[in-house]
Amino acid sequence: MKILVCISKTPDTTAKIAFTDNNTKFDTTGVQWIVNPWDEWFALVRAIELKEADPTVTVHLLTVGEADADPIIRKALALGGDEAIRINASPTESQFVAHQIAAIVKDGNYDLVLTGKETIDHNGSSVGGLVAGETALPFISLATKLVRQGSTLTITREIEGGQESCEVEIPVVVSAQKGMAEARIPNMRGIMAARTKPLKVVEPVDTTEYTATLQFELPAPKSGVKLIAPDQVQELVRLLHEEAKVI
Amino acid sequence: MSILVYIDIANGKIKKAAHEVISYGADLSAATGDPLIGVAIGSCQDKLEELGSYGLTEVIHLGKEIEQNAPTEADAWAISALASEMKAKTLLFSHSLSGKLLAPLTAASLKAGIVTGVVSQPELNNGFSVKKSVFSGKAFAKIAIKTDVRVLTINPNSYPVKQGSGNATVSTKAYGTAQSRIRTIKAEKTSGAMSLTEAEIVVSAGRGLKGPENWGMVEELAGELNAALACSRPVADAHWRPHHEHVGQTGIAIAPNLYVAIGISGAIQHLAGVNRSKVIVVINKDPEAPFFKAADYGIVGDAFEVIPQLTAALKKVKAS
Numbered sequence: 016m017k018i019l020v021c022i023s024k025t026p027d028t029t030a031k032i033a034f035t036d037n038n039t040k041f042d043t044t045g046v047q048w049i050v051n052p053w054d055e056w057f058a059l060v061r062a063i064e065l066k067e068a069d070p071t072v073t074v075h076l077l078t079v080g081e082a083d084a085d086p087i088i089r090k091a092l093a094l095g096g097d098e099a100i101r102i103n104a105s106p107t108e109s110q111f112v113a114h115q116i117a118a119i120v121k122d123g124n125y126d127l128v129l130t131g132k133e134t135i136d137h138n139g140s141s142v143g144g145l146v147a148g149e150t151a152l153p154f155i156s157l158a159t160k161l162v163r164q165g166s167t168l169t170i171t172r173e174i175e176g177g178q179e180s181c182e183v184e185i186p187v188v189v190s191a192q193k194g195m196a197e198a199r200i201p202n203m204r205g206i207m208a209a210r211t212k213p214l215k216v217v218e219p220v221d222t223t224e225y226t227a228t229l230q231f232e233l234p235a236p237k238s239g240v241k242l243i244a245p246d247q248v249q250e251l252v253r254l255l256h257e258e259a260k261v262i
Numbered sequence: 263m264s265i266l267v268y269i270d271i272a273n274g275k276i277k278k279a280a281h282e283v284i285s286y287g288a289d290l291s292a293a294t295g296d297p298l299i300g301v302a303i304g305s306c307q308d309k310l311e312e313l314g315s316y317g318l319t320e321v322i323h324l325g326k327e328i329e330q331n332a333p334t335e336a337d338a339w340a341i342s343a344l345a346s347e348m349k350a351k352t353l354l355f356s357h358s359l360s361g362k363l364l365a366p367l368t369a370a371s372l373k374a375g376i377v378t379g380v381v382s383q384p385e386l387n388n389g390f391s392v393k394k395s396v397f398s399g400k401a402f403a404k405i406a407i408k409t410d411v412r413v414l415t416i417n418p419n420s421y422p423v424k425q426g427s428g429n430a431t432v433s434t435k436a437y438g439t440a441q442s443r444i445r446t447i448k449a450e451k452t453s454g455a456m457s458l459t460e461a462e463i464v465v466s467a468g469r470g471l472k473g474p475e476n477w478g479m480v481e482e483l484a485g486e487l488n489a490a491l492a493c494s495r496p497v498a499d500a501h502w503r504p505h506h507e508h509v510g511q512t513g514i515a516i517a518p519n520l521y522v523a524i525g526i527s528g529a530i531q532h533l534a535g536v537n538r539s540k541v542i543v544v545i546n547k548d549p550e551a552p553f554f555k556a557a558d559y560g561i562v563g564d565a566f567e568v569i570p571q572l573t574a575a576l577k578k579v580k581a582s
């Protein structure tokens with residue numbers, strides 16, 4: 016079985032969110048970059064587990080990004096995976112990224128394409144579905160569990176008010192979320208091995224522009240907290256009822 | 263040139279998210295003059311005609327022979343086919359579990375530009391651009407859609423529901439014979455849980471509660487407020503509470519009218535998932551807890567004393 020894990024480079028979860036160039040660009044000054052947690056903790060680790068259970072499984076990592084994404088790919092490779100592909104382009108929008116991934120999926124005959132639930136910067140939650148739509152593969156969104164039996168996968172997905180388990184034949188696209196695996200920390204051997212794992216750089220396929228980000232905006236700051244003495248809870252109730260009008 | 267809105271139905275009931283998306287569509291329809299048409303799939307106990315009161319004049323009900331627990335890829339095909347047939351220009355979904363499955367599949371098949379997590383009406387004076395939530399609630403991005411057909415998902419609890427009067431006309435259409443390639447084995451309902459993303463009030467507690475045995479008072483407060491329960495990540499990681507209650511950057515993102523945070527320090531990753539809440543109340547014994555900076559109302563005090571008192575005060579108000 017050939018697995019493709021799609022990973023994205025995102026700012027660290029503690030990064031200060033600010034913008035430059037008249038609020039048209041994310042201010043990267045002092046920003047640390049990480050592998051998008053949903054991709055790393057759930058999609059990648061589950062792929063590695065499948066390989067540990069069956070050494071004939073190959074795991075390829077894929078990112079759409081410029082050369083500054085290389086350290087992130089090496090970080091992901093330190094956890095596991097055989098090799099990586101970087102599509103040499105800035106990930107400007109979901110449709111663009113999905114087109115690039117779809118081209119690799121079609122070309123590489125992958126059996127399982129894993130993405131994280133969403134990225135923590137764009138919060139799109141759409142790349143997995145777009146890739147599935149474009150490659151005409153089945154798509155299972157927001158999966159919390161994935162068990163393989165030969166070419167059949169049993170997957171649990173989150174549905175409104177509960178969960179559903181279902182069966183599907185590979186090839187398939189799955190977006191992964193919490194529950195799928197337990198996050199891991201790379202060890203020294205993994206980090207050393209990652210340095211020499213193949214990282215193939217390919218040029219993007221041509222696509223049209225579907226959407227364009229025009230500008231960013233920060234939410235209005237809170238006006239400040241109103242403190243209520245701990246023995247005055249009835250005053251809090253009154254404020255929530257009369258002033259904030261939320262109860 | 264119409265606007266097609268997907269009506270989220272779960273367990274036979276029309277979801278609040280559907281009312282929000284219809285309200286969004288009605289306002290968009292008023293601004294553009296394009297007719298608004300709803301599409302509902304599968305059986306529904308609620309009356310679809312009554313959606314007229316939210317501004318929907320026409321509903322197409324795609325009857326299904328096979329019952330299902332949740333939307334499938336075949337639903338996305340049916341929606342895409344209907345959208346093409348009607349020449350729909352804008353497709354609206356909720357940014358809910360259903361929308362996260364259906365919207366991208368539909369966008370791929372219609373070759374549409376897609377923007378998810380939309381928080382306000384589009385600007386139409388120069389093309390079509392919408393504002394979406396990005397950086398886990400820490401910012402917004404204005405995004406222009408350049409394609410003829412566009413797909414939007416609207417963030418839950420972001421768009422006000424407007425209810426008036428009137429009835430929609432409901433017509434039934436065949437769903438078609440397409441079948442999902444994914445076979446359902448079984449579905450389990452989470453017992454009694456209120457949808458966290460749809461809840462108007464959320465009561466959330468963190469490590470300050472010391473242990474799972476102390477959640478009784480949190481549940482009581484939530485019961486009194488008719489609120490959904492949430493928790494911080496370490497609480498879910500330690501299995502004090504189920505994973506589906508974990509809110510934050512790496513959990514669920516919510517935007518209720520009222521978020522009550524008890525014994526939660528307010529780490530940046532926690533705030534990222536809850537900072538779109540309209541009103542935040544923080545109860546923490548440490549006056550330096552960072553959460554107070556993001557709060558509207560705060561009580562510096564011991565949760566074990568404050569919470570029972572708060573519950574009692576609410577009971578008293580209700581009784582009077």
Ligand SMILES: Cc1cc2nc3c(=O)[nH]c(=O)nc-3n(C[C@H](O)[C@H](O)[C@H](O)COP(=O)(O)OP(=O)(O)OC[C@H]3O[C@@H](n4cnc5c(N)ncnc54)[C@H](O)[C@@H]3O)c2cc1C
Binds near residue numbers: 028526551563
């Ligand atoms: C990559 C990454 C992603 C993360 N994602 C998330 C996420 O999605 N969601 C999330 O929540 N966290 C997340 N975290 C963890 C986050 O950084 C914090 O560690 C976590 O939110 C802290 O949880 P807490 O506030 O419950 O516990 P603590 O930080 O231990 O805070 C407990 C609070 O309770 C107060 N307290 C103690 N006793 C009492 C009492 N008797 N009465 C009143 N108050 C009391 C204390 O003053 C303190 O402020 C993430 C971290 C990382 C690194």
